[in-house]
Amino acid sequence: MNHPLRLGIAGLGTVGVGVVKIIRKHAQLLEQRTGRKIVISAVSARTRDKDRGVSLSGYDWEDDPVALAKRDDVDVFVEVMGGSDGPAKAATEAAIAAGKDVVTANKAMLALHGQTLAETAEEKGTVIRFEAAVAGGIPAVKALTEGLAGNEITRVMGVMNGTCNYILTRMEATGQGYNALFDEADKLGYLEADPNLDVGGIDAGHKLALLASIAFGTKVSFDNVVLEGIQRISLDDITRAADMGFRIKLLGVAQMTARGLEQRMTPCLVPTLSPLGQLEGGTNMVVLEGDSIEQIVLRGPGAGEGPTASAVMSDITDIARGIRVSTFGQPAKTLTNAPPSRSATPAPYYLRMELQDKPGALAKVASILGEAGVSIDRMRQYGHADTTAPVLIVTHKTTPAALEQATAGLAKTDVLVSDPVSLRIEVL
Amino acid sequence: MNHPLRLGIAGLGTVGVGVVKIIRKHAQLLEQRTGRKIVISAVSARTRDKDRGVSLSGYDWEDDPVALAKRDDVDVFVEVMGGSDGPAKAATEAAIAAGKDVVTANKAMLALHGQTLAETAEEKGTVIRFEAAVAGGIPAVKALTEGLAGNEITRVMGVMNGTCNYILTRMEATGQGYNALFDEADKLGYLEADPNLDVGGIDAGHKLALLASIAFGTKVSFDNVVLEGIQRISLDDITRAADMGFRIKLLGVAQMTARGLEQRMTPCLVPTLSPLGQLEGGTNMVVLEGDSIEQIVLRGPGAGEGPTASAVMSDITDIARGIRVSTFGQPAKTLTNAPPSRSATPAPYYLRMELQDKPGALAKVASILGEAGVSIDRMRQYGHADTTAPVLIVTHKTTPAALEQATAGLAKTDVLVSDPVSLRIEVL
Numbered sequence: 143m144n145h146p147l148r149l150g151i152a153g154l155g156t157v158g159v160g161v162v163k164i165i166r167k168h169a170q171l172l173e174q175r176t177g178r179k180i181v182i183s184a185v186s187a188r189t190r191d192k193d194r195g196v197s198l199s200g201y202d203w204e205d206d207p208v209a210l211a212k213r214d215d216v217d218v219f220v221e222v223m224g225g226s227d228g229p230a231k232a233a234t235e236a237a238i239a240a241g242k243d244v245v246t247a248n249k250a251m252l253a254l255h256g257q258t259l260a261e262t263a264e265e266k267g268t269v270i271r272f273e274a275a276v277a278g279g280i281p282a283v284k285a286l287t288e289g290l291a292g293n294e295i296t297r298v299m300g301v302m303n304g305t306c307n308y309i310l311t312r313m314e315a316t317g318q319g320y321n322a323l324f325d326e327a328d329k330l331g332y333l334e335a336d337p338n339l340d341v342g343g344i345d346a347g348h349k350l351a352l353l354a355s356i357a358f359g360t361k362v363s364f365d366n367v368v369l370e371g372i373q374r375i376s377l378d379d380i381t382r383a384a385d386m387g388f389r390i391k392l393l394g395v396a397q398m399t400a401r402g403l404e405q406r407m408t409p410c411l412v413p414t415l416s417p418l419g420q421l422e423g424g425t426n427m428v429v430l431e432g433d434s435i436e437q438i439v440l441r442g443p444g445a446g447e448g449p450t451a452s453a454v455m456s457d458i459t460d461i462a463r464g465i466r467v468s469t470f471g472q473p474a475k476t477l478t479n480a481p482p483s484r485s486a487t488p489a490p491y492y493l494r495m496e497l498q499d500k501p502g503a504l505a506k507v508a509s510i511l512g513e514a515g516v517s518i519d520r521m522r523q524y525g526h527a528d529t530t531a532p533v534l535i536v537t538h539k540t541t542p543a544a545l546e547q548a549t550a551g552l553a554k555t556d557v558l559v560s561d562p563v564s565l566r567i568e569v570l
Numbered sequence: 571m572n573h574p575l576r577l578g579i580a581g582l583g584t585v586g587v588g589v590v591k592i593i594r595k596h597a598q599l600l601e602q603r604t605g606r607k608i609v610i611s612a613v614s615a616r617t618r619d620k621d622r623g624v625s626l627s628g629y630d631w632e633d634d635p636v637a638l639a640k641r642d643d644v645d646v647f648v649e650v651m652g653g654s655d656g657p658a659k660a661a662t663e664a665a666i667a668a669g670k671d672v673v674t675a676n677k678a679m680l681a682l683h684g685q686t687l688a689e690t691a692e693e694k695g696t697v698i699r700f701e702a703a704v705a706g707g708i709p710a711v712k713a714l715t716e717g718l719a720g721n722e723i724t725r726v727m728g729v730m731n732g733t734c735n736y737i738l739t740r741m742e743a744t745g746q747g748y749n750a751l752f753d754e755a756d757k758l759g760y761l762e763a764d765p766n767l768d769v770g771g772i773d774a775g776h777k778l779a780l781l782a783s784i785a786f787g788t789k790v791s792f793d794n795v796v797l798e799g800i801q802r803i804s805l806d807d808i809t810r811a812a813d814m815g816f817r818i819k820l821l822g823v824a825q826m827t828a829r830g831l832e833q834r835m836t837p838c839l840v841p842t843l844s845p846l847g848q849l850e851g852g853t854n855m856v857v858l859e860g861d862s863i864e865q866i867v868l869r870g871p872g873a874g875e876g877p878t879a880s881a882v883m884s885d886i887t888d889i890a891r892g893i894r895v896s897t898f899g900q901p902a903k904t905l906t907n908a909p910p911s912r913s914a915t916p917a918p919y920y921l922r923m924e925l926q927d928k929p930g931a932l933a934k935v936a937s938i939l940g941e942a943g944v945s946i947d948r949m950r951q952y953g954h955a956d957t958t959a960p961v962l963i964v965t966h967k968t969t970p971a972a973l974e975q976a977t978a979g980l981a982k983t984d985v986l987v988s989d990p991v992s993l994r995i996e997v998l
Contacts, residue, residue, distance in 0.1 A: 164720050164862060174787065174900045175719050273717075279863045281717025288716075288893070289701075289709025291603050292592050292883025359602065417869065420848065434592060434876035434883075435707045441845065442866035452862040455720025465716070465893045472602045 146179035147462045150216035150242075152207040152233055153223035154187035157247050157274065159194050160451025161220065161458075166196070172455075176462035183215040211237035218243045218461055220454065222274075226250035238263045238270075245457040247274035247450060250339075252469075253348035253364040256355070260474035270469045271457035276349045277302050279449025280442040281456055282428040286356050287471040293432025295357035297397040299568070303346040304424030304444035305332040306372050306392040311422050314380050314389070320373065332424070342371035343392055347407040350394035353428070354405050356471040358398045359478060363405075366482035370408040379563060382494055382534050383411050386520065389419045393568055399487060403480035410568040411492050417441065418570065429570075486542050490519060490567040493535040495552065496559035499526070503557040507533065510555065514548035516540045530559045536567065574607035575890045578644035578670075580635035580661055581651035582615035585675050585702065587622050588879025589648060589886075594624070600883075604890035611643040639665035646671045646889055648882065650702075654678035666691045666698075673885040675702035675878060678767075680897075681776035681792040684783070688902035698897045699885035704777045705730050707877025708870040709884060710856040714784050715899040721860025723785035725825040727996070731774035732852030732872035733760045734800050734820040739850050742808050742817070748801065760852070770799035771820055775835040778822035781856070782833050784899040786826045787906060791833075794910035798836040807991060810922055810962050811839050814948065817847045821996055827915060831908035838996040839920050845869065846998065857998075914970050918947060918995040921963040923980065924987035927954070931985040935961065938983065942976035944968045958987045964995065 149165075151158050165172070165180055172180045184202035186209075204210035211219045211233045219237035221244060223230045230251055237244050244263065246252065252259070252272055263270045273283045277300060286295070301307055309323045316323070324341065327333055332340075339345045351364040372392050383390055388411035396405045412418040417439045421427050426444030431437045443449040460467075470477060497503050504523065511518060520536040537545070545564060553561045577593070579586050593600070593608055600608045612630035614637075632638035639647045639661040647665035649672060651658045658679055665672050672691065674680065680687070680700055691698045701711045705728060714723070729735055737751045744751070752769065755761055760768075767773045779792040800820050811818055816839035824833045840846040845867045849855050854872030859865045871877040888895075898905060925931050932951065939946060948964040965973070973992060981989045 160862070168720065168722060171722060171787075172720070174904055177901070280866055281713050284712060284717050285709050288888060288891075289712050289884050290880065291887035292596065292600070292880050294596060294599060359599075415848075417845070417848070420843075420845070432880065434588070434880040436871050436874075436877060438708055438868065438870035440866065440868055443864050446864075448862035449864060452718065452720050452860065455862070456717050459719035460716060463716075463895060465891075465895070467891060467893070473605070476602055 144178055146181045148181055148183045148215050148217045149220050149458065150184050150210045150213055151182060151220040151222065152186045152210050153221065154185060154194055155222065156447045157222040157450045157454060158187070159196055160447035161222065161454050162196050162198070164451055164455050172459065176459050178462045180458060180462055184210055184213055186210040207233035208236045211242060212240045216242060218245055218458060220458070221246040221248055222454065224248055226254045231255060234259060238266055238268055241266055241268055243268050243461050244270045245454055245461070246270065246272050247454060249275040249345065249348040249352060253351045253362055256352065256362045256469065257474060257477065260469035264468065264474055269461065269466050271460065272352065273456045274450050274453035276352055277426045277428050278442065278444040278446065279452045280426055280428055280440045281453070282353065282440055283356065284456065285438070285440060286353060286430055287467055290430060290432050290435055293434050295430065295432045297395065297431040298353045298357045299429040300350065300353065300394045301391050301418060301421055301427045302349045302394055302444065303340055303343070303392055304426060305340040306346065307421060307425070308332060308423050309341070310372060310375065310380065310390055310392070313377055314384065317377065319377050320375060338371070341373055343369045343407045346392060346394055350396055350405055350407050354396035354403065355477065357396060358403060358480060359472055360403055360480040361477045363482065366403065367405040367407055372409055375409055379494060379565065383492060384414065386492070386534060386536055387414050388412060388492065388567065389414050390565065391418060391421065393418065395568060397487065398480070399483050401485065402483035404483040404486060406486060408566065410566045412568055412570060416570050488539045488541045489569060490539050491537045491545050492565045492567055493537065493562055495533050495562040497531045497533045498557050498559060499529045499531050500557070504533070506555055506557050507552060510551040511548050514551060515544045516548045572606055574609045576609055576611045576643050576645045577648050577886065578612050578638045578641055579610060579648040579650065580614045580638055581649065582613060582622055583650065584875045585650040585878045585882060586615070587624055588875035589650065589882050590624050590626070592879055592883050600887065604887050606890050608886060608890055612638055612641055614638040635661035636664045639670060640668045644670060646673055646886060648886070649674040649676055650882065652676055654682045659683060662687060666694055666696055669694055669696055671696045671889050672698045673882055673889070674698065674700050675882060677703040677773065677776040677780060681779045681790055684780065684790045684897065685902060685905070688897035692896065692902055697889065697894050699888065700780065701884045702878050702881035704780055705854045705856050706870065706872040706874065707880045708854055708856055708868045709881070710781065710868055711784065712884065713866070713868060714781060714858055715895055718858055718860050718863055721862050723858065723860050725823065725859040726781045726785045727857040728778065728781065728822045729819050729846060729849055729855045730777045730822055730872065731768055731771070731820055732854060733768040734774070735849060735853070736760060736851050737769070738800060738803065738808065738818055738820070741805055742812065745805065747805050748803060769801055771797045771835045774820060774822055778824055778833055778835050782824035782831065783905065785824060786831060786908060787900055788831055788908040789905045791910070794831065795833040795835055800837055803837055807922060807993065811920060812842065814920070814962060814964055815842050816840060816920065816995065817842050818993065819846060819849065821846065823996060825915065826908070827911050829913065830911035832911040832914060834914060836994065838994045840996055840998060844998050916967045916969045917997060918967055919965045919973050920993045920995055921965065921990055923961050923990040925959045925961045926985050926987060927957045927959050928985070932961070934983055934985050935980060938979040939976050942979060943972045944976045
């Protein structure tokens with residue numbers, strides 16, 4: 143066990159550079175903790191001549207990540223290039239074929255190809271670890287896979303896209319609308335090349351699908367994640383929700399129900415005073431619930447050089463220590479195909495509508511909800527200057543179907559100025 | 571790797587029974603996740619004839635835990651008896667001598683004898699794991715030892731005694747004093763046989779000492795934990811602190827400073843709106859800070875059958891999976907002897923005093939603080955019916971020495987009705 147662990151690092155962006163820095167800075171600490179030297183044999187990136195703020199002297203250079211993955215002097219292939227396919231996937235496959243262990247931060251690749259990659263790796267006797275792919279620096283994969291291994295997991299929740307949470311909390315703090323804060327996030331470099339990965343909830347959906355696979359012993363099925371981004375969230379909804387004691391989060395929820403596996407990454411209301419409600423800016427939070435543990439909440443930085451590199455290092459030190467856990471917590475071949483749940487668990491909902499200011503309007507709204515079997519918990523009509531009245535309703539627990547019937551009915555009436563806005567309230 | 575992992579469980583109280591229940595209920599799940607059957611060979615407890623709400627048929631019975639620890643059909647000795655010495659220690663030593671791995675929930679034993687036990691175990695090639703000994707169900711030991719292994723840890727903080735937090739938060743909620751809530755906690759069975767272990771901060775101090783050892787690569791040194799319980803916390807301080815935007819917690823803090831290793835388990839003020847400030851009742855929280863991770867916060871149930879058994883199972887499933895990490899994250903022989911810091915890191919302080927209502931009194935207070943080099947951040951004098959005036963002061967960062975000089979000076983004046991109360995404000 144005492145020969146050095148030799149790394150090949152593919153990708154020298156923020157994360158890759160962060161990993162190099164830690165390995166250079168903490169060589170002795172890492173050896174004390176793992177019992178082995180952890181060394182870098184070679185690195186690879188798109189452009190070689192670029193000042194990355196860290197010396198790469200002493201590491202071989204490979205232009206081709208596939209060549210890097212196959213090198214005899216590489217024990218662990220560290221894939222921090224990103225991209226669900228292309229070079230990242232090709233190099234990961236090459237590494238596995240060559241019998242290397244793989245540490246990756248690539249949520250997209252695993253969400254789409256994780257099952258195949260894990261099966262291949264397990265046939266070859268290598269491991270694929272991906273702590274950095276979910277919730278940045280938070281050791282969420284480890285907590286779920288190892289820390290809660292004695293639990294039947296009942297629900298996994300998470301705010302796992304810092305950019306969305308940044309935009310939503312800044313909207314509330316500054317009173318500016320979505321577009322203005324989108325531009326601000328863009329200027330700050332918080333957005334992926336394809337912003338829809340962030341604001342469309344896709345990136346967070348990838349992460350949820352990975353956690354769900356571990357939690358429920360099911361094959362990763364990103365296609366069955368119900369996705370909705372934050373683009374339609376208005377300042378109105380944020381302030382009105384706050385009035386009612388809620389904050390809006392892009393919240394991921396996965397649970398196994400009698401109706402099948404439920405996976406949602408959608409804007410939800412959560413109580414302002416709950417841990418999830420308190421989350422500001424780019425901070426991430428993962429909530430894990432199990433039959434014995436009840437609930438644990440993990441909070442930490444969701445991105446950034448240091449935190450993400452810290453998560454990559456956690457996988458590397460695990461491998462150096464001889465810790466070898468199946469990618470999804472049990473052999474990939476034993477993961478089941480869970481039928482997706484066609485409808486979400488009943489929940490209370492938030493309804494906002496602009497009511498025409500005429501007699502009987504509110505009565506009509508109430509009766510339409512009643513006919514749909516949606517009962518009202520709280521209702522507020524706000525004072526108003528013009529001829530329309532903002533009305534907020536918090537319903538009792540209801541099925542999504544009943545709620546749809548109600549909103550469809552409301553949309554058809556002549557008493558609303560515009561279609562009602564409905565948002566799920568997640569019960570914590 | 572595929573022969574069953576055979577357990578001997580010593581202690582059938584809440585935790586032991588919880589472990590038996592999980593192993594009976596989730597046999598298949600555990601085998602899927604670890605690749606091995608996890609079975610119980612034998613159990614041991616003080617009294618045999620007692621209904622524990624779970625069937626023990628099929629397990630051999632040992633009256634003597636030492637005999638249990640030595641059995642040939644036991645691979646892992648699960649020590650959930652408690653007690654720093656006596657049978658727990660004897661049986662643990664016997665298990666190690668017999669080459670068994672040990673899983674324990676015994677913070678007292680490890681805080682006092684962890685170094686010797688770990689060294690012996692590592693010489694024998696066995697492991698001692700103790701996730702359940704710290705912060706109940708929260709996988710805090712795993713997060714620190716493995717999840718943050720790439721970090722130089724800068725500070726560890728925690729609210730790790732649910733009983734104290736229950737008493738403090740109930741005092742605030744009910745307006746009752748310490749003694750009344752102590753009795754309530756006692757009636758609810760929240761107190762250890764020796765209540766001072768809880769309210770004196772000893773139990774939480776044990777936990778802090780264990781985390782500090784992992785965090786800083788130092789030998790466990792519980793003797794150097796500065797301990798103060800919650801007995802002197804008055805309802806007055808709780809309500810006055812709340813006025814100033816703080817809540818009082820029994821907070822553990824460990825950090826490596828130029829002055830040496832600082833370990834404190836004392837009542838501190840934390841901002842009401844911080845994660846630590848929001849903590850209610852028996853919930854625990856561990857805050858881990860490192861040079862790359864910045865800060866992660868772990869929150870969960872600090873006690874109870876399910877959560878504690880979940881933590882024990884985490885160690886058992888690790889061993890079943892072949893995960894073998896040194897007890898304190900690096901070989902016990904390499905842990906250093908850190909000199910204890912003689913004084914705490916400078917911090918702001920909360921001062922409460924009853925001022926005699928006469929001219930110049932406040933001026934005298936201010937000048938005494940000034941002479942001691944303690945500068946005032948915020949000051950409040952409250953309206954009052956009688957002839958004394960409650961005065962609250964929040965100081966700027968100051969050294970404990972300067973604060974002591976100030977409070978000593980204040981105590982000597984003729985303008986205070988009673989000695990001033992001072993509490994540290996921990997900066998998060």
